[in-house]
Amino acid sequence: MFLRNAWYVAAAREELKDRLLARTLLNEPVVLGRDRSGTLFALEDRCCHRAAPLSLGWIAERGLICGYHGLAYDATGACVSIPGHKGKIPKEARVRSYPVTECGDFVWIWMGDPVRADKRQVIDYPPDDPINWPRSHGMLHVKASYVLLLENLMDLSHLSYLQRSSIGSSPEDSADAKIEVKSTPTGAKFLRLMLTATPAKATVLRQGFTGQVDRWSDFEFVAPSCVVQWSGAVSAGLYQKGVREGGQSNRILHAVTPETDRTCHYFFCAADGYARFEASGARKAMEVSEIFKEDALMVEQQQLRLEGYDAGKLLNIPSDVARVKMARFLKQKIQEEQAQVTVAAE
């Protein structure tokens, strides 16, 4: 079960440059594209004639053409031309279409009731500010439930172990971190603080800290699929004085879109707030994708260990507070939506 009335990242914008993109989203085959008139569309990737994938066809002036027998569809999924067919095209000749929109570096899709799709709910983050916050994006295909990746993000104690040789603080600093967890109308958030802590290896390497640092991680889960991150490190004592600039500084959108029940696409867009303080050519930033690959490997293995296992036997530990809040919120939202669907069907 997935939350359907929600925006999910479907693709990076450049994936739709002059081509049709086939992607399974929430267990459904979808073809994404932009027609020659500039209209973006997302359609069921299965022709209503012989079930051929429309993604094997061609972009048209308006919509696309099936590459098997030439049926043409417009961007709303209506069939507008059938080779050999004279007269009016029956209205059953159509495929499902999904609302889509662009925001940031991504194309977003709404997999639920189209009339409820409100583009103002799309998350516009990180800032479009190439001078102060140069950003880049990427995607990893992960053979695990999207929930495991979101849970990974909502408990940062793993950094000291899984990422110990790069961005992790020492286990001791991590165990002593002050964590403040809050509910929000759309999910949950936490602020994790390590004041006067040993800087992570990657931070020493790039920002050149010689002493202790104040490190903060401000993470907000926005159901069902995103985590908005603002995190950084400044010299010890500066955090309490309100300083957030000049040291390590990252604004990242994590958007984890279910492909199937057991696989997902992990999209991310990361803005680097330290670049402007760095001498040109001296850039020593790690690729965030290298960090995220470590997370992906772990959750894929976790997924395997959970197959056929009763997850109810697992034990929570102190660092799980935000993760548990996030998981419960998501589960409740899905149950509520399912209940509405049931009521609507009665």
Place this chain on the structure above:
Amino acid sequence: MFLRNAWYVAAAREELKDRLLARTLLNEPVVLGRDRSGTLFALEDRCCHRAAPLSLGWIAERGLICGYHGLAYDATGACVSIPGHKGKIPKEARVRSYPVTECGDFVWIWMGDPVRADKRQVIDYPPDDPINWPRSHGMLHVKASYVLLLENLMDLSHLSYLQRSSIGSSPEDSADAKIEVKSTPTGAKFLRLMLTATPAKATVLRQGFTGQVDRWSDFEFVAPSCVVQWSGAVSAGLYQKGVREGGQSNRILHAVTPETDRTCHYFFCAADGYARFEASGARKAMEVSEIFKEDALMVEQQQLRLEGYDAGKLLNIPSDVARVKMARFLKQKIQEEQAQVTVAAE
């Protein structure tokens, strides 16, 4: 469910040259071979002793020898020697054998009741005429139901899309094609005519047409697995005068044998009627296997889109007449055979 009382192509002849061939046909493991005395055989590929594949054994003077514990079988599937066993061999010591015969470039197998196997029903096509109709054969393993491939052959409107850059006519000519569909005692056939039409790219390239052409496609489905093709193109106006020679001209046997419910072997034997009109060394014929690979790719993707999908929701279009007739005939034949089996079992 497959039609069992029927001949299917099992292999190309040269596949049995000095070796045993393991092949799954209609979901059953079969070993095919020719023993040293020259007898062709097809047996269940599972030793009656420990279930070892007989195809891992050796060809004998008569029959074969299991490569695990040495049981010998004759070409009828009877076990004729058991190492260490004295006395008469029990008649239960045997494996199933299947009638086989050779015709054209292929070895054919009968998977049903052996007493009903009539070799006169095997399709002898295209003609054995190396001067006028030089022929060649090939095989593609396709991860789709054999029915999807047969259906692909019975609706040629796809040529203008899937094969638009090679053998397809223009979409306009294709939409205007005159199609005459008929039932036959063994299936269905159609004649598709495009008179005074633009020649396909491959035809221009090879036969050098400079003007319009008359193009015909005469296709007959012979249940359960074959399509007999005769097609060609001559200069516009000649078709009505009875001319069939001098231009593009192909006689092809398509024999699509189920491997499993979702996979098949697509055998084909194509005779080229233009070769004799062509200057020696000037041969510019496309490999038909390159064309058929495009069909194979499409039906494999179609198969994936049909998994777990109710095919009853799909819509027929005008070009589907012959395809629908073919599919219904095949379905009915299978139902009739199943009913007979039920009666026989009562």
Place this chain on the structure above:
Amino acid sequence: MFLRNAWYVAAAREELKDRLLARTLLNEPVVLGRDRSGTLFALEDRCCHRAAPLSLGWIAERGLICGYHGLAYDATGACVSIPGHKGKIPKEARVRSYPVTECGDFVWIWMGDPVRADKRQVIDYPPDDPINWPRSHGMLHVKASYVLLLENLMDLSHLSYLQRSSIGSSPEDSADAKIEVKSTPTGAKFLRLMLTATPAKATVLRQGFTGQVDRWSDFEFVAPSCVVQWSGAVSAGLYQKGVREGGQSNRILHAVTPETDRTCHYFFCAADGYARFEASGARKAMEVSEIFKEDALMVEQQQLRLEGYDAGKLLNIPSDVARVKMARFLKQKIQEEQAQVTVAAE
């Protein structure tokens, strides 16, 4: 169903040198290792916190540390440290541990009730005698039930077919072999004799026999997973005089450990009794693993042919006596154990 109250080979000793080893045994994920204090351990490979594989963590002074969130476990499976947790650790915070022991070149594991694990039952074979019986070991991962591999070992008539070009005798000598089969308290054994027989090709090549030989094979199945082999060949006439040395001579432990219902790890340790009679540098022994790969290939194919097939239809032949006795013994032991479990649960 597997026999659980029994020792199985889990790994070769050197596989645990400075690393954690993940291995599925009897369908359960296990992590094997030796901590820095020297203690060997085998634990459930699934952290009790978030189900991460413990095998992705690190060896500690005592036990290991989970590589995801840093929980520490001792060699008994008890969690001894949870990052951020103050106070006593609840006793539910633990993973299952399995008794382990070392013997010969292997590490053995007990997958049943720990209180019943008696290390005296571990098979200490072949002899630890590097001068007279130099030994080596290996392992093959086989995609077949462990039972098929054990059955392969308890009917040597296959040597004349599957290994005809190496260690197999002639089919005639094999058919005439005298075989004495006996039940034992822990399984079954057989003595297979070919007196005045043609030597196998590998034997001629290495031991240089110019005439006939006496060949013996003394095999004992010890339930549930081992076969103890002593076999060899001496010049014809010597066997009856009690001579066993100077010719081909092998002592081998075969230990076949289920991974899943359809896959296994085939461990073997082979001691070579001829090496001491051989000129230095003249060693012409075949790698036994090359022989065993032939067995593995065959049983993998046998497994495929048995999928969805009623094995009850298969026929036994004279050479099957020991194999059948072995298979029945194993089946009965498993049934008895299952019955005990049921009684205990009531």
